[in-house]
Amino acid sequence: MEQQIIPEIGSLGLLRFVWRQLTSMRTALVLLMLLGIGAIPGSLIPQRSQNPMEVSKYFTDSPTLATWMDRFSLFDVYASPWFSAIYILLFISLIGCVLPRTFELYKASRALPPETPKNLSRLEFYQAWEGNGSELELASTWFQKNHFRIRISDGSLSAEKGFLRETGNLFFHLALILILIGVSLGSLYGMKGDAIVNKGERFINTPTSFDSITYGKLFNESSLSPFSITVEDFIAKYDPVTNAPKDYVLTVSVISKPGATPELKTVRVNSPLTFGSTRVYLQANGYSPVVTVRDSTGAVALQGPIPFLPQDGNLRSIGAIKAPDAIPQVGFVGSFLPTYERSKGNGAISVFPEPLDPRLLLSVWLGDLGLDSGRPQSVYRIDTSVMRQIGLKALKPGQTFTYTGGSITFEGFLPWVNLQVVRDPGKSYALAGGIVAILGLLASLFARRRRIWIRINGSQIEVAGLAKNGAPGLHDEIAEFVTAIKGEK
Amino acid sequence: MSQTWAYLSNYLVYSAMGVYTLSFFAHAYETAWAVRTPESSDSTEGNLLTKTLDYKRTEKVARIATAFMILGFILLFAGVIARGVSAGRVPWGNMYEFSITGALAFSGAYLGALRKYDLRWLGLFVSISVLLTLGTAVAVLYRPSAPLVPALKSTWLVIHVSAAIISGGVFLLANVVAASYLYLENMESKGGRKEWAKRLPALEVLDQLSYRLVAFVFPLWTFAVIAGAIWAESAWGRYWGWDPKETWAFITWVAYAAYLHARVTVGWRGKKAAWLCIFAGSTFLFNYIYINVWGTGKHTYSGL
Numbered sequence: 131m132e133q134q135i136i137p138e139i140g141s142l143g144l145l146r147f148v149w150r151q152l153t154s155m156r157t158a159l160v161l162l163m164l165l166g167i168g169a170i171p172g173s174l175i176p177q178r179s180q181n182p183m184e185v186s187k188y189f190t191d192s193p194t195l196a197t198w199m200d201r202f203s204l205f206d207v208y209a210s211p212w213f214s215a216i217y218i219l220l221f222i223s224l225i226g227c228v229l230p231r232t233f234e235l236y237k238a239s240r241a242l243p244p245e246t247p248k249n250l251s252r253l254e255f256y257q258a259w260e261g262n263g264s265e266l267e268l269a270s271t272w273f274q275k276n277h278f279r280i281r282i283s284d285g286s287l288s289a290e291k292g293f294l295r296e297t298g299n300l301f302f303h304l305a306l307i308l309i310l311i312g313v314s315l316g317s318l319y320g321m322k323g324d325a326i327v328n329k330g331e332r333f334i335n336t337p338t339s340f341d342s343i344t345y346g347k348l349f350n351e352s353s354l355s356p357f358s359i360t361v362e363d364f365i366a367k368y369d370p371v372t373n374a375p376k377d378y379v380l381t382v383s384v385i386s387k388p389g390a391t392p393e394l395k396t397v398r399v400n401s402p403l404t405f406g407s408t409r410v411y412l413q414a415n416g417y418s419p420v421v422t423v424r425d426s427t428g429a430v431a432l433q434g435p436i437p438f439l440p441q442d443g444n445l446r447s448i449g450a451i452k453a454p455d456a457i458p459q460v461g462f463v464g465s466f467l468p469t470y471e472r473s474k475g476n477g478a479i480s481v482f483p484e485p486l487d488p489r490l491l492l493s494v495w496l497g498d499l500g501l502d503s504g505r506p507q508s509v510y511r512i513d514t515s516v517m518r519q520i521g522l523k524a525l526k527p528g529q530t531f532t533y534t535g536g537s538i539t540f541e542g543f544l545p546w547v548n549l550q551v552v553r554d555p556g557k558s559y560a561l562a563g564g565i566v567a568i569l570g571l572l573a574s575l576f577a578r579r580r581r582i583w584i585r586i587n588g589s590q591i592e593v594a595g596l597a598k599n600g601a602p603g604l605h606d607e608i609a610e611f612v613t614a615i616k617g618e619k
Numbered sequence: 620m621s622q623t624w625a626y627l628s629n630y631l632v633y634s635a636m637g638v639y640t641l642s643f644f645a646h647a648y649e650t651a652w653a654v655r656t657p658e659s660s661d662s663t664e665g666n667l668l669t670k671t672l673d674y675k676r677t678e679k680v681a682r683i684a685t686a687f688m689i690l691g692f693i694l695l696f697a698g699v700i701a702r703g704v705s706a707g708r709v710p711w712g713n714m715y716e717f718s719i720t721g722a723l724a725f726s727g728a729y730l731g732a733l734r735k736y737d738l739r740w741l742g743l744f745v746s747i748s749v750l751l752t753l754g755t756a757v758a759v760l761y762r763p764s765a766p767l768v769p770a771l772k773s774t775w776l777v778i779h780v781s782a783a784i785i786s787g788g789v790f791l792l793a794n795v796v797a798a799s800y801l802y803l804e805n806m807e808s809k810g811g812r813k814e815w816a817k818r819l820p821a822l823e824v825l826d827q828l829s830y831r832l833v834a835f836v837f838p839l840w841t842f843a844v845i846a847g848a849i850w851a852e853s854a855w856g857r858y859w860g861w862d863p864k865e866t867w868a869f870i871t872w873v874a875y876a877a878y879l880h881a882r883v884t885v886g887w888r889g890k891k892a893a894w895l896c897i898f899a900g901s902t903f904l905f906n907y908i909y910i911n912v913w914g915t916g917k918h919t920y921s922g923l
């Protein structure tokens with residue numbers, strides 16, 4: 131049988147063989163390159179996590195190709211099994227490579243420098259001269275002053291400096307492991323949720339308050355910090371020439387835990403609110419038209435602000451107003467234009483993001499909204515396939531449109547903000563890893579490991595040195611050393 | 620007020636281009652004439668050789684070329700500062716501004732390296748690259764000076780971008796050195812250097828130099844990536860999101876890490892190392908050009 135041909139290696143031997151291969155420098159380098167190459171497709175092909183619309187376009191344009199691409203996770207490269215495989219192998223390799231070296235370095239750093247070689251004259255930077263006997267003492271002082279580690283033997287000193295290089299290198303590689311730990315903690319225990327909150331409304335940090343929420347495999351709902359945030363004010367300033375946003379200022383009152391007194395705080399794009407490892411970001415903003423819908427009986431079927439989604443830099447926003455309680459059911463497909471203008475080609479547009487001349491454009495649909503079918507549908511769209519359009523109207527604030535079957539009043543509008551709540555318990559580890567990595571890298575690239583020996587041979591003084599990795603500069607250092615022990619100026 | 624500064628900036632950039640052009644011609648003159656063998660009545664070999672390698676005649680022109688380069692650098696530096704003043708912020712809000720600052724960093728890296736190494740021969744290449752970059756910036760990428768969108772208002776942006784631009788300048792210089800290595804290596808393997816190339820540094824020097832440049836800025840590039848992550852965390856709520864720009868910054872980082880490993884731990888030298896260096900540098904350029912112009916993602920602030 132097949133198995134009997136290789137009994138000597140055994141499973142343990144095989145394991146050892148695989149481990150040795152995996153933790154070899156060459157494998158690590160190949161994996162490192164693979165990681166770089168593997169990251170490329172995700173930057174050229176749209177990714178679900180960033181650009182779901184583009185991805186669905188692939189599926190409508192060429193379904194077969196898209197299906198095949200999907201089989202290779204090309205739309206989710208960075209979460210794909212093959213990408214994960216590369217970096218997991220790389221980090222196993224890294225650990226296997228670096229941990230043993232850490233122990234070795236620790237031992238080496240406690241050992242004394244090696245004995246002075248027999249024949250110094252064969253080494254680099256060799257010099258000899260007639261001495262007066264005080265050299266060893268002076269040398270010892272100089273070495274100590276310059277932080278060399280010294281081994282004293284009979285008639286000679288050997289000194290070494292520059293362990294920082296290896297230490298730095300190891301710390302750099304250990305820091306990479308720390309970064310990975312931070313990233314993993316974040317993706318396992320972290321969460322991220324978005325909530326649209328109108329001015330004046332309160333957001334409470336519980337899973338049901340979010341419009342969308344994603345979390346890691348080991349995330350626990352009870353670890354959501356119990357804070358609440360009330361949007362007191364939101365001011366957006368725009369450049370009158372370019373229409374580009376200049377500043378967004380969100381004023382909130384925060385209750386950090388139930389029972390605490392509310393505190394007034396300011397949030398800007400680059401300065402989120404912080405609650406431990408949870409932060410709250412100001413991520414987007416828009417307008418919510420405030421409407422009152424009355425039905426055929428004259429009863430109020432719907433009243434309040436309805437968030438609309440911005441479509442361009444001038445905040446032309448679209449949305450859907452659904453009144454399932456009206457008799458008959460009514461829905462409005464709407465656009466909100468903060469600064470209204472009619473353009474020739476495009477119909478009604480907005481020409482400035484601030485509400486200088488706001489309009490609410492509505493098309494009114496009667497019939498079944500489909501909300502009772504149980505099928506999920508977007509709050510910003512209406513499925514009008516079984517409905518009947520009965521009117522079109524542009525409203526200014528305060529105006530009412532009356533149609534057969536009811537009326538709608540455009541009362542005004544409120545700004546809304548999108549609060550993004552992110553909990554990432556791993557990020558401080560990743561940051562610490564980043565800092566250690568840079569420091570380690572600097573040490574490993576710029577520290578120089580070198581040795582200097584001095585021996586008294588009769589009345590002759592001999593000096594020599596050795597620079598590891600051909601590091602430059604030892605020549606000058608030895609010249610300085612020699613000057614010092616000769617007592618010359 | 621800000622308009623005046625914007626105009627001033629434009630004039631300074633134009634003047635810098637003029638001065639870089641002068642520097643280019645001076646370098647070209649030097650390269651072309653330094654190596655001509657003067658017609659000599661004395662035809663003994665020894666004499667011919669010393670005359671062939673005698674650059675004293677063009678030494679003055681060479682100094683002038685470098686002086687122009689320094690003047691161009693100063694003008695461009697002032698231009699970049701004036702641009703920043705006009706917009707009331709750091710001058711890295713769109714691709715025009717990135718390009719003029721990048722050109723500044725590149726010629727700055729060259730001038731810095733010139734202090735330690737005899738690199739004047741590279742001046743021809745450096746001045747023409749800076750001119751092309753500035754020309755493209757002025758002709759194609761120019762945008763009126765405007766304030767930053769809120770996401771770009773951050774101290775970390777300043778730190779991140781300045782570190783990235785300096786790294787870029789040095790990476791590109793390393794690439795130029797590596798490319799010269801390959802060119803000269805090829806020439807030598809085909810029977811020796813031509814006259815004009817004889818005064819260029821030895822192959823080993825070029826090989827070492829491109830390594831030194833990379834080793835010198837790799838920590839800075841690492842820092843630039845980390846500073847970018849810190850900024851992204853405060854602006855977008857995540858420090859890393861595999862956005863195309865971030866991805867390519869990572870790819871560049873990996874490529875240079877592989878280059879350093881190849882040199883330090885595997886012992887690559889010469890041609891192989893030079894090619895790897897050029898490859899790594901191209902990932903940086905790709906990131907700058909492709910992702911800014913055609914890419915999608917959160918980082919496309921090029922204003923195009």
Ligand code: HEM
Nearest residue numbers: 153154155158162220223224227299574575876879883884
């Ligand atoms: C992931 C990205 C990595 C980067 C950016 C990186 C960076 C570096 C750098 C810059 C050096 C040069 C230090 C010097 O001048 O002595 C180095 C050396 C070294 N690297 Fe890495 N490394 C990485 C991954 C790895 C992995 C996965 C391994 C393990 C298998 C590894 C093992 C080593 C070893 C053993 C050395 C020391 C070589 C020597 O001192 O001759 N590295 N690394």
